[in-house]
Amino acid sequence: MAPPRLLALLTFAVLVLSSKATSRKDNEQHGRVKRSKFIGPERFHWPNGKVIWRYDPRYNHKDKRDQLERAMSVIERYTCATFEELKTNSIRLPYYLKVVNGPGCYTTLGYQKIYYGRRYGRQDLSLSAGCYHGHDIRTILHELAHVLGLFHEQSRPDRDDNVYVFNDNIRYSELAQYKKYPWSVTGKTKLPYNYATAMHYGSRFFTKRGMLTMQTKDWRDQFIIGFAAPGLGEADYQAINTMYKCDKNCNAGPKECLNEGQRVHRPMTSACECRCPEGLAGDQCEAVSDDTAVCGGVLETGEEGGIITTPGFPSPYKNGQRCTWLIKTKNPSDRITLNITEFDLTPSQGDCYEKGEDTLEIRRWGLINFGSTYCAKNTGEVPPIQTSLLDKVLIRFSGNKADGDHKGIRIEYTINKKNDDREVLDNFIEVPFRKLVTTEKKSIPHISPADCGRTCLSAADCNSFVHGDPHNSTCYLSLKMVDHTNARLFNDLAANYFYKKPAGYDYSPLDWFGKKAGIQIRGACAKPLSKMSLESCATACLYSPKFECKAFVYGGDTCALCYKDTMMVQLVTNPRVDTYERNEYLEVPQAEGAAQGPALTPRPRKDCYYKEDNGVSYVGTSRRTVRGMICQSWFYTKGYGPGSKYMKENPTKWRKDKYYCRNPGDDPEKTRPWCYIDTPCYGVWPLSRCKEAANWSYCRLPVCTD
Known part of the structure; x- marks a missing residue:
């Protein structure tokens, strides 16, 4: 040493x-x-x-x-x-x-x-x-x-x-x-x-x-x-108390503090005391500080869960009433899920954290930390479903300015086992590293993906949500049945898109990949992983944390994740393996309950395209593909594309359209506006393969809904 x-x-x-x-x-x-x-x-x-x-x-x-x-x-x-x-x-x-x-x-x-x-x-x-x-x-x-x-x-x-x-x-x-x-x-x-x-x-x-x-x-x-x-x-x-030996002079007082209380030397004495989280009391922080004869208390629950309400619910609560509940599970590995079914408080004119407001505080990150505080800013708005991070949760209600017209709160709490979160998310198709861009959304900070899914399932007008931000903790609910069919789905490495699974749809991670049988990517792949199933390999590519996986090579039980797609690398023939390339645009099936509008009559539009005519009527100025590349001129394709034929057929039209997204309508396989992409063969070797590479891409455009 x-x-x-x-x-x-x-x-x-x-x-x-x-x-x-x-x-x-x-x-x-x-x-x-x-x-x-x-x-x-x-x-x-x-x-x-x-x-x-x-x-x-x-x-x-x-x-x-x-x-x-x-x-x-x-x-x-x-x-x-x-x-x-x-x-x-x-x-x-x-x-x-x-x-x-x-x-x-x-x-x-x-x-x-x-x-x-x-x-x-x-x-x-x-x-x-x-x-x-x-x-x-x-x-x-x-x-x-x-x-x-x-x-x-x-x-x-x-x-x-x-x-x-x-x-x-x-x-x-x-x-x-x-x-x-x-x-x-x-x-x-x-x-x-x-x-x-x-x-x-x-x-x-x-x-x-x-x-x-x-x-x-x-x-x-x-x-x-x-x-x-x-x-x-x-x-x-506790680390600070250990570092500074905060209990070194204690000759009396409690030997242990409960519920995250901290054992600290009491000044001017030889005794220690427990400094309790706000809302708790007792020599060892074993009780709540408010009068439990009216409401509140310490609740230890097993499998059944329960319901807590303000005094007299559904009758109006009284001014000055305060309630504190400490809910604990018997099994330390269990968690507590809270579903606030009624939230009717006197409207707040200021910030929820200001003194004097009627508030509900929920501490699910631990009892020491101040929790999420809710007040009645908007009529009818109910806090989201949320799950504790530990085996206990503290709930505090403060009725500081009751007017006699509001009935208070009602909360249903249930025990959440380890696999419950996964069962909730199984109701959705998850699209990794994508976000839905729409104005019809509601943001909920500091909430897990599973609780975001629970909130979406309980809402009548939600069929999808996005979870993630730079801190990976914000939920964005898509309202009014908005989904990928009438909004924009963009790449975002800090977000995941969850779409309600249609009834009877047998989802597989392979749905997001196109198969190239007998083809192998040479280079541009990570070290192969052995003893993996095909679906596990696809899942590993979708959720790869080390790099953005664009394809994978699979053969036998060996999986190799690749950070370049087939257009950017050398391909070789190998009958023992197949290459699966991730699709640029994810065609998610229609969710059960999604809006089924009547067939629309296409007309020239600049802000969206119609599915009914495969986008032929689109006349906008968008020039960005789904992969974020800039569109190339329609009549100048640097010698490796057929774009010049449009120049010969109608030079006036295509000079006007220049490099904007269009669908000429001469190829039935192209189902929405597209364009030629600039330098599609960048990184392709040998150059003789350049003409074989796809030199076009679909454009990033929303679907018209009116």
């Missing part, structure tokens, strides 16, 4: 090399500096857990002081760490933390007086304008946790037991951000790996091609990682 001094120098070298700020765009999205669970050596811990801080006199965002102080108070609530503002202007100042203007959100790790004290007398915390997000203080919590000594979660030594990291998809300059450190550097901890924390990177942070940089081993946890979590998790507060 390395000597302690050498170990400290190595740790410092890592911190210095990786503490640079990244671009402003990345800084506003997520963590900036390479770290793991918590820094081990005590000389990097703030003395007595007290952080002395002050603003730089030239700091531009002092008007956001309330957000910084709120984040500090949250940490103080659950740990023995404290933050004290330095207000003196004396020449002799103690070592302190200076809040400065910087190019983003970043800071040094832990207490760095040994390196910065003699030269600077302080260390910096940069909080730019992009670090402040109103009620959302997770970015500030993230940086303050670094100040106290917490590393990023994905740098723990047990990282590989929980997530896959794809180094090929990470920017080369940021690879150090994903380095894994031994327990001797990070500090040994028995705390479980925590997805639901702001200390964990997201699935596409620092990506260089839009592909995944990290993937959880349990698919249900993929949407959690990153800044989807509302703040620090229970394990983060």
Whole structure:
């Protein structure tokens, strides 16, 4: 083992090399500096857990002081760490933390007086304008946790037991951000790996091609990682308490705290106390804080689930009523799904987080973190179906301005087994890396794909949805039976499109591929995978996290995923294998219940095309194909296409149409507007194959519905 001094120098070298700020765009999205669970050596811990801080006199965002102080108070609530503002202007100042203007959100790790004290007398915390997000203080919590000594979660030594990291998809300059450190550097901890924390990177942070940089081993946890979590998790507060030995002087008090309560030394005594999450009470945080004789309480449920309501429901609730329910499962692996069937509160005029509003708060990320808060902004709007991430959930109702005309809430809760989410998604056809672009949609943040599917299934006017964004946690419900047949379906590596499965339709992942029998792609493929079925190979290509899979070669039980399609590579004859190429445009069957309008009469249109005439009547100026390529001139195809025949037949028309999407109507196999594509043989070898390559493509256009 390395000597302690050498170990400290190595740790410092890592911190210095990786503490640079990244671009402003990345800084506003997520963590900036390479770290793991918590820094081990005590000389990097703030003395007595007290952080002395002050603003730089030239700091531009002092008007956001309330957000910084709120984040500090949250940490103080659950740990023995404290933050004290330095207000003196004396020449002799103690070592302190200076809040400065910087190019983003970043800071040094832990207490760095040994390196910065003699030269600077302080260390910096940069909080730019992009670090402040109103009620959302997770970015500030993230940086303050670094100040106290917490590393990023994905740098723990047990990282590989929980997530896959794809180094090929990470920017080369940021690879150090994903380095894994031994327990001797990070500090040994028995705390479980925590997805639901702001200390964990997201699935596409620092990506260089839009592909995944990290993937959880349990698919249900993929949407959690990153800044989807509302703040620090229970394990983060426990790590801080362990680091600063917050219970070292305890001779009395509870030996254990329940329900995420934190055991901390009580000031001026020799006893410890449990600091409970807001809404819980008791010596060990075993009870709820509100009067359970009226409503609320601790509910432990098995297989049956149950129903909770406001007092007297469906009669109107009274002013000043508050209810808190803590629902727990008997099996730690089970989850709780909430279906809010009635949501009738006094309308809110301001923000849901403002005091004095009638609200419903649901904490499903853990009991310490503040949960999603709902108020009655729009009449008839009901919060979405949602599932807890742990085996417990806290629900709080506050009736602060009841007017006697609203009956309150009714929530049905059920137990969600491990496979329940997959059964819900089996009702949909999933189209990976696609999104539906339509104005008829409703967005729901911080919700899993399965809960998005449950919400869509329970809605009368929803037959599809898109799940995903840069943080992989937003659901977009398609309303008024909008689907791919009357809207645009675009490529998006951060989204997946789910379409309600038609009755009797036997879906297979192979539906998205065209087969080329006896043909093999030479090169441009990853290392073959053995002992795979044909459908499993197709699924692996659809959901490939390391690169955008455009085709695969399959023979026997061997599968090779390819990152180029058959038009861009050399093909060879091999009777032992077949090549399956992913279709450019996905023709999803019509869903049950989808709108079946009457046959339309085509007329010249510039914004869409009619299926009835295969797009012959389209006269718009779109020039983009479904693959994103630019259309080529109709009468100039660089010698390898038949485009010149249109010039000879009607030169005036085709000079006017130039390179816009059209369907001349002379080929019955072409069913919508298309065009020749620029340099279709780019990358094709040998060049003698150029004329054999498809030099046209369908255009990216919606279907007319009126």
